[in-house]
Amino acid sequence: MKNKGAEYVWFDGQFVKWEKASVPIMTHSLHYGTAVFEGIRGYGTGNNLFIFRLEDHMKRLRRSASVYNFNSRATTKELCEATVALARKIAIKCSCYIRPLTFVGLHGIDLNVTRDSPTHTVIIIFPFDKYFKAEGIKACVSSWRRIHDGSLPPLAKAAGNYLNSVLATQECRRNGYDESIMLDTQGNVSEASGENIFLVRNNEISVPNLASSALEGITRETAIIIGRKLGYEVKERPIARTELYMSDELFLTGTAAEIVAVTHLDGRPICEGKEGPVTKDIREMYEKIVRGKVDEYMRWVTPIW
Template sequence: MKEKGGEYIWFDGKFVKWEDAKVPVYTHAMHYGTAVFEGIRGYGAGGNIFVFRLKEHMERLHRSAGVYSFSLKHTVKELADATVELLQKNKMKESVYIRPLTFVGMHGIDLNVTTNSPTHTIIIAFPFAKYFKEGGISACVSSWRRINDQTTPPLAKAAGNYLNSILATQESRRNGYDESIMLDIAGNVSEASGENLFLVRNKKIYTPFFADSALEGITRDTAMTIARSMGYTVTERPIPRAELYMADEIFLTGTAAEIIPVTSVDGHAVGTGKEGPVSKSVRQAYEKVVTGGVKEHMDWLTPVW
């Protein structure tokens, strides 16, 4: 998204025009990456937009801010209500991507960020469709290791964390792959550059746990809930690199990526080299859930109109 997605941005409790949403070049977050954020999708369906798991995303924003002692001046409900009002004010009726971000402002150049440091929160929304090509993607195991809880907490969705992901993405694209898979400091599979990873063997689903430096993904949790409701066994456990080459199926989950199959890793075909039946069934169920097609999960959706 290289152009504005709507006329207005929510900025510290007010709606301001895109061109008027400005911050000083002295902003602490610009120099040190002191920001936490969320990625949220709103799905257009039946003349409405359904924002997916809005409350859970804003709760995670608060948790991430707490890790770094950022003061987040707005409650979960205030942020959720502001998101709906922003979409209404921008007259959005199609599928959108929503980006709430809390950042440290004019703190100075020192690193002693505290709850007294000035912070700001913005919410941006813009039209958004598919992140990856449909049908499946290729991936490589990155030479860059995933950040570790001993150095930079992966469970906090902090802006600075993604410099690690940028290096991995650049490496994968230079080498002709669509995405990278990152290992943790112990050499076990952690996640992709911006998505959680699931592996299927003998129709059983496995995914790395948080101790493997994986993000506490909301789409990850959704996929696990859906898969279990369909009768699949889902286990969180360490996954060694070699198991990627033995998998029947691999799929990734994330707000932007949604659920996407990985059809090859390091040039090795995954299973048949096409989307497998387990991945397909979970993906199709997810697509129904996010567009309001499953009554049992309507509580995950916040209608805009």
């Protein structure tokens, strides 16, 4: 099985053997995508494991659930405690990916999901390293538009949203790119299939605002805070597609992708095909913070050991 990495998962309050954690074939979310989830990283530092912004991820999980009126059942505190308990139970010390998932269970084929519909939450942890190559990636602007708040809310991290990301990823990989950048329905820059996008021009940083159909990424917020702290001006605003080609630097942010430079866009080199100085500044600070090496941001990391 791909990504198997631990003996146990946490399933509705119990530790369950990975192989035994299964669901009935009529599980609603399997048919209709009625699930919300998170992606969280744990960073192994040799003698400890630090989970990055655990509470913020669990808060977002519950907010995503509330958009669809799913009953989260577990509180943010319980979800955080369950994650720490699971990490200890499976004795994990290496860098890992943490996947909490709240899904609608047996509800028949009726679409009227209410707070009385049965929901379940599972937390899965497995070893995980780099998602993209560190030196930067080649991206394209997708022919697929990002889902829109008027039909499928991009701000809720819901399973069904990712069909849009699957289409964009299939297209970009078929054409030899690493990642796709989608425009919103207005034609402004939205986000990548699983990351937020930033551009740098004349030492000023811009990121699409939340009305551009982008997820309110936790790494996005982290990069905004780091950027401002390092003295850069960071603006959240609508971004026209052509600005991407005219930028000095482009980078993506996401839990899995971390902070990675886009070195080529639609065949055009960005920053001479290399990671630029602003991206490097922010990335290096981010890499220290997530490993619990910056006192000021220790509130963002949860040590396991």
